Amino acid sequence: MTGDFPRDGGHDRPRPGHSRARAGGSARPIARPHAPRKRDSYAEQASAPETPTRQMPPVRPQGRPGAVKMDSRPRANDGRNGQGPPAPASTGQAFPPPRRKKGFSRKRTFRLARTIVLFVVVIALAWPVGLGLWANSKIAHTDALSGAADTPGETYLLAGADIEQGGAQRTDTLMLLHKAPNGKQYLVSIPRDTLAEIPEHGTHKINAAYSMGGAPLLVRTVEKLTGLTIDHFVVIGFSGVEDVVNAIGTVNLCIDRDVDDVRSGLKMTQGCHDVGGEQALAFVRARYFDPTADIGRQQRQRQFVSALMKKASSPGVLLNPLTQVNLANAGTKALVTDNDTGLIDLASAALVMRAAPNSGGVLAMPIEDPNYKTKHSGVAIKVDDEDVRAFFSSIADGSAEAKPEG
DSSP: OGGGSOOTTOOOOOOTTOOOBOTTSOBOOOOOOOOOOOOOOHHHHHHSOOOOOOOOOOOOOOSOTTOOBOOOSOOTTOSTTSSSOOOOOOOOOBOOOOOOOSSOOHHHHHHHHHHHHHHHHHHHHHHHHHHHHHHHTTOEEEOOOOOOOOOSSEEEEEEEEOOOTTOOOOEEEEEEEEEOTTSOEEEEEOOTTBEEEETTTEEEETTHHHHHHHHHHHHHHHHHHHOOOOSEEEEEEHHHHHHHHHHHOOEEEEESSOEEOTTTOOEEOSEEEEEOHHHHHHHHHOOTTSTTTHHHHHHHHHHHHHHHHHHHTSHHHHTOHHHHHHHHHHHHHTEEEETTOOHHHHHHHHHHHHHGGGTTEEEEOOOSEEEEEOSSSOEEEEOOHHHHHHHHHHHHTTOOOOOOOO
């Protein structure tokens, strides 16, 4: 019986295979504690059937506007008619919005382009103004105009001379530019050997006026000869001709014979040639090789001026800032103008000179005797005062017509 009762002070432990019954109840086996379960191996996990899970309800997408959802509409072959596997159920989740690639957006690109265009426009507008102010400051000025009563239109007197160390020299070239009230524009060369009355000095060759009394006396002499009031006066040093041509490269000049003139240094063969500054200067100064002497030189001078204007207004010069600076520097370095004439007036004179051949014309002053022998001045050009006055009167009102030079 001892085996059926617990020991003193011991625990009531059932024997293996026996169960302990409660008083007044049925016997129930007591659950034994389980030992820790070992982890299944990877192979066992793979072969084990998946535990079914409950499908989550659709969730409303919380992404930014424009997010793309998966297509939850039933497809033609969704498996309901037994013709294919059923389509996976849609979760209702949204794809993440597409990210923009790094780089310039259209708006930033437009702003950058607009800034660049604005910068170019400002430079294009400011450059001529700055260049003009700089060039205008380099022009030398002198008292020249007579203050005589105005005549119709606008008249420029251009003189070419050897100006060295500020000394007064004879003018080898005289050109009169005139813009008439009716818009016609004229270019007239006054031969340097023309006999004219020089105020307070008597009758002399007109080129002596500059050496006798400088710019004011020359202006008064031309006004007395032509009857036109000079509005702008410009003296161009011959050294400036060479520098101006070199600044733009070359000019194209033509000659009708082979020339090797020792006095002027002109060496050209018959035909047209692109020449530099040295030969261009010799071209406008040479006259002794030509049987027509000063008249032939006038024609070559007008040809040079036309060639220079054509080259200076070419795109290669106008679109090249460095060439513009060199041209402005060379062109202003040897210029002397009256006190009221500036760079804008010089530009206007250049336009008149360029337009004259296709407007009023390049005209020749009427000559009475091209080989008139004087007592003290050698051979000179004699003109009839009345014919000359009538000629320049027609230029003043724009009624003059171009005629072949005689």
